[in-house]
Amino acid sequence: MKTFTELPRYRRLLSLWLLLAAQPLVLAQAGNVVNLQIKADQITAKMPPTFHGLMTEEINYAFEGGLYPELIRNRNFKEFVPARQNRQNPQASTPAKEPKDLVHWSLVEERGGAGSMMLDTGAPLNAAVPATLKLTVARATGNQKVGVSNDGFWGIPVKPDTTYKVMFYAKSAPDYAGGMAASIVSNDGTTVAATAQVPKLTAAWQKYELTLKTGNVKASAENRFVLSANKPGTVWIGFVSLFPPTYKDRPNGFRKDTMELLAGLKPEFLRFPGGNYLEGNTFATRFNWKTTLGPVEERPGHFNDAWGYWSSDGMGLLEYLNWCEDLHMEPVLAVFAGYSLRGEKVKPGPELDVFIQEALEEIEYVSGDTSTTWGARRAKDGHPAPFKLRYVEIGNEDFFDREKGSYDARFTAFHDAIKAKHPDLLLIETGGTSAALLTTRTADVNDDHYYRGSDEMAFNANNYDSRVRVNRGGGPGAPAAPPVPKVFVGEWATRVGSPTPNMEAALGDAANMAGLERNADVVMMHCYAPLFVNVNPGAMQWTSDLIGYDTMSVYGSPAYWAQQMFANHVGDSVLNIAASGIPAREWVQQPRPARPTGPGQSAPAPTAFVPPTPMPRMMPDMFFSATKDDGTVYVKIVNRSTVPQAVHITLTGLTSVAPTAKTITLSSASTNDTNSITDPHKVEPVTANISGVGPDFTHTVPASSFTVLELSGK
Numbered sequence: 001m002k003t004f005t006e007l008p009r010y011r012r013l014l015s016l017w018l019l020l021a022a023q024p025l026v027l028a029q030a031g032n033v034v035n036l037q038i039k040a041d042q043i044t045a046k047m048p049p050t051f052h053g054l055m056t057e058e059i060n061y062a063f064e065g066g067l068y069p070e071l072i073r074n075r076n077f078k079e080f081v082p083a084r085q086n087r088q089n090p091q092a093s094t095p096a097k098e099p100k101d102l103v104h105w106s107l108v109e110e111r112g113g114a115g116s117m118m119l120d121t122g123a124p125l126n127a128a129v130p131a132t133l134k135l136t137v138a139r140a141t142g143n144q145k146v147g148v149s150n151d152g153f154w155g156i157p158v159k160p161d162t163t164y165k166v167m168f169y170a171k172s173a174p175d176y177a178g179g180m181a182a183s184i185v186s187n188d189g190t191t192v193a194a195t196a197q198v199p200k201l202t203a204a205w206q207k208y209e210l211t212l213k214t215g216n217v218k219a220s221a222e223n224r225f226v227l228s229a230n231k232p233g234t235v236w237i238g239f240v241s242l243f244p245p246t247y248k249d250r251p252n253g254f255r256k257d258t259m260e261l262l263a264g265l266k267p268e269f270l271r272f273p274g275g276n277y278l279e280g281n282t283f284a285t286r287f288n289w290k291t292t293l294g295p296v297e298e299r300p301g302h303f304n305d306a307w308g309y310w311s312s313d314g315m316g317l318l319e320y321l322n323w324c325e326d327l328h329m330e331p332v333l334a335v336f337a338g339y340s341l342r343g344e345k346v347k348p349g350p351e352l353d354v355f356i357q358e359a360l361e362e363i364e365y366v367s368g369d370t371s372t373t374w375g376a377r378r379a380k381d382g383h384p385a386p387f388k389l390r391y392v393e394i395g396n397e398d399f400f401d402r403e404k405g406s407y408d409a410r411f412t413a414f415h416d417a418i419k420a421k422h423p424d425l426l427l428i429e430t431g432g433t434s435a436a437l438l439t440t441r442t443a444d445v446n447d448d449h450y451y452r453g454s455d456e457m458a459f460n461a462n463n464y465d466s467r468v469r470v471n472r473g474g475g476p477g478a479p480a481a482p483p484v485p486k487v488f489v490g491e492w493a494t495r496v497g498s499p500t501p502n503m504e505a506a507l508g509d510a511a512n513m514a515g516l517e518r519n520a521d522v523v524m525m526h527c528y529a530p531l532f533v534n535v536n537p538g539a540m541q542w543t544s545d546l547i548g549y550d551t552m553s554v555y556g557s558p559a560y561w562a563q564q565m566f567a568n569h570v571g572d573s574v575l576n577i578a579a580s581g582i583p584a585r586e587w588v589q590q591p592r593p594a595r596p597t598g599p600g601q602s603a604p605a606p607t608a609f610v611p612p613t614p615m616p617r618m619m620p621d622m623f624f625s626a627t628k629d630d631g632t633v634y635v636k637i638v639n640r641s642t643v644p645q646a647v648h649i650t651l652t653g654l655t656s657v658a659p660t661a662k663t664i665t666l667s668s669a670s671t672n673d674t675n676s677i678t679d680p681h682k683v684e685p686v687t688a689n690i691s692g693v694g695p696d697f698t699h700t701v702p703a704s705s706f707t708v709l710e711l712s713g714k
């Protein structure tokens, strides 16, 4: 069978016409040849050194049971679960659970063994763990077993020939003369994947470390972790940890398969720790970095009320930085700026000074040498070398603080204090796209956030073409105007598909990234959000997340692959590119649905006025960008139309162009196609070689596709 490009011209035109006729919405030129002119000797921007990055926060169980691979859930017995009301289906409502309910822990009594467990406030481990698990064994002789089991984060993953590290604190009452066994056991109790023993417990708290090595076992998630006693008497368990192997074997490090997927994105920076997670619903539940430091058993953890679940804070400030180190990323450190999600805030003055001081100390913890107080603390925590820090973000989405002048004043106070000590740090503001909230100081960088549907994303994909680049100031004689801030697109995504985006979303994303890359003189960095979702029922708070995972495996969505294709074909310079004959279609922006009114909120006024009916506007269906580095030109072509498109490319400014080239293409039979745990590779880029390439050639890209052309030219 012939491919499309091998068909005679009249057959190609006929099939394109037939496809076109079947697409009533496509109004202009779909199927016509699109002309793309690339001037390789005209550089419109140098690619910024940190252009593609990652945005992260604790959402959708991103770290708890995710990238931070602690397998024990509720390891310090402090977890609680608020009551959940289900108005549609009251039967599905769930009552609150308190720490005393020891969520995720169960009593194990086997083969006639008998005992009980409770949370005991009379035997604290330390200030961070004021109550511990008391196990009273009434009967345990011979092979009888009494213990406690933990069900982990949607199961405990067992993989063959794998070594797991166990750490726990325990002590015994004088009536107990036995030891303690640690095991990974199948949920039905029939298979022990691995087990190890502590021969004898002591009367004082003691830390125990064991290894559990599996053999040729079947991989499965249907397991639990069991600590069991072998004699009658009383024991206390103070803290329990079970770790699988980590990426680069880092202690308290990161899940291997997920890190490998992230490494494929070649990320250049990491924006952390949020997002809403930075702010918390109240000051008390913000990301309080100081309580996330040190040995894990000394971290109290906190309730992540921004997203509704317990955070162990195993993923603390140093772990974010270690993550940067493992993937060679620069930190983009977001500091708490005295404003929380439910509107709690402080004005500049002594109350805000507390948070400014906290931010200065945090910066010192990250980047100070060991002669500084917080640099020395970082060294004590295991990392003497300072981390390179260039970007600090003041707050998150402070455009939600609608009080006139509030963010302006808070930003000014942070700005002046930080710049006084660290004049070279670039400060990022979060007041919104126009930065209109700031009047007295200019940020170095504006953080833009946008989440859109696929048409809306495509419609806006060329927005940065018209971004103001130069501050013209007040005219002759006026003082020099400050430079216009650069753009950091700190959160963005095409939200189509759940839990992870589908091919349609990937095309919206690719269109947006073509616009970002083409405007790299003003857009200096960008990162998609959210990054992760645990696909298990009940784990997701936000749909359309780049990477999905469960206990056993991880996969990249089509949107992941679109990111990967951009990030693996960056180049060092952006080239002048002009396109004509781009297919376009009419698009009507649908009004956003009104926000539902909550209890106590007044309903919107009944039909006080009728909003105007939106008029159709023309939306391009193709998007382009071109970059180059020594000897290679990368042309990115996004085709959102439902027909293949012939693209006539002329390349000037090169002395020679090789006759063959490489294409990397992301496409699928349907834009609804997606990847999942059970079908992780359905939509992935395909690499091919093409011939007939030169300074003037035509290449046809498939319908609904994203293509990178890798041309060799000097």
Ligand code: AHR
Binding pocket: 057, 274, 275, 276, 277, 396, 397, 491, 529, 530, 542
């Ligand atoms: O990415 C999800 C949330 O969207 C972030 O936490 C917040 O900054 C934004 O509103």
